[in-house]
Amino acid sequence: AQSVTQLDSQVPVFEEAPVELRCNYSSSVSVYLFWYVQYPNQGLQLLLKYLSGSTLVESINGFEAEFNKSQTSFHLRKPSVHISDTAEYFCAVSDQSGGYNKLIFGAGTRLAVHP
Amino acid sequence: NAGVTQTPKFQVLKTGQSMTLQCAQDMNHNSMYWYRQDPGMGLRLIYYSASEGTTDKGEVPNGYNVSRLNKREFSLRLESAAPSQTSVYFCASSLPGSEQFFGPGTRLTVL
Numbered sequence: 001a002q003s004v005t006q007l008d009s010q011v012p013v014f015e016e017a018p019v020e021l022r023c024n025y026s027s028s029v030s031v032y033l034f035w036y037v038q039y040p041n042q043g044l045q046l047l048l049k050y051l052s053g054s055t056l057v058e059s060i061n062g063f064e065a066e067f068n069k070s071q072t073s074f075h076l077r078k079p080s081v082h083i084s085d086t087a088e089y090f091c092a093v094s095d096q097s098g099g100y101n102k103l104i105f106g107a108g109t110r111l112a113v114h115p
Numbered sequence: 116n117a118g119v120t121q122t123p124k125f126q127v128l129k130t131g132q133s134m135t136l137q138c139a140q141d142m143n144h145n146s147m148y149w150y151r152q153d154p155g156m157g158l159r160l161i162y163y164s165a166s167e168g169t170t171d172k173g174e175v176p177n178g179y180n181v182s183r184l185n186k187r188e189f190s191l192r193l194e195s196a197a198p199s200q201t202s203v204y205f206c207a208s209s210l211p212g213s214e215q216f217f218g219p220g221t222r223l224t225v226l
Contacts, residue, residue, distance in 0.1 A: 034214065043219045044217040
C-alpha cells in the first residue's frame, strides 16, 4: 500500500527567507507525485506535479519540487517566500497503474510566513 | 465556467439524521471523487466514480453512499449521521490522465 509522510506539520518562516517542505512516500510501483495548496477556507489547488521526464518541476509562482527516486522524496522549495504563500500544503501520490483515480495525501504542512 | 461546485457550504446535523451533499462540475470530466478532511490527517478518499455509471469505494467508505446521477453530478449521502462524521467534505473531478480539480468544500458538524 502507498503512503505519504510530510515530516513537518508546521513551518514558520520570515518573509523573503527560503523554505523547504518535506515529503516522503512509500510505494512498490511507479508513481505520480503532486503538491496541492489550500488557502484558508478554500478548496485545494494544484501547485505542481511530477509525471515523468525531468525530475525538477516548477510552478508559476516560484515553487519547485524535485523527484528523488532513490530517497523516495518529493520536497517542495521556494527561494524567497511572500506573506501570500501562507497556506497549508499537501503532498499526494498516485500509482501509475491506476492513473489519477486514487490520490493518497499526506497530513499536510502549514506554512506560516511572518513579516 | 464555475468548475466544481458543492452545496451546502455548512450543515449541522443531529446524530441519526440523514443528508445528501451535492457536487456538480461543468468541465466535462469523466471521473469524480469525494474526500473528507480531518485535522492532522490530510484528505482521505471516501468514494470515487471513474466514469458515469460506475462507483468504487475509497479508503473510508463506511457510513456513506454515493450516486453518480449523470456525468456532471456526484452526490454523497449520510444515512444516519454520527459525530465521527464531523469533517470538511471535498468533491473533486478529473479527466483521464489529468490532475484533480477540487470544490470549495462542505463543513459538516454532527452533534
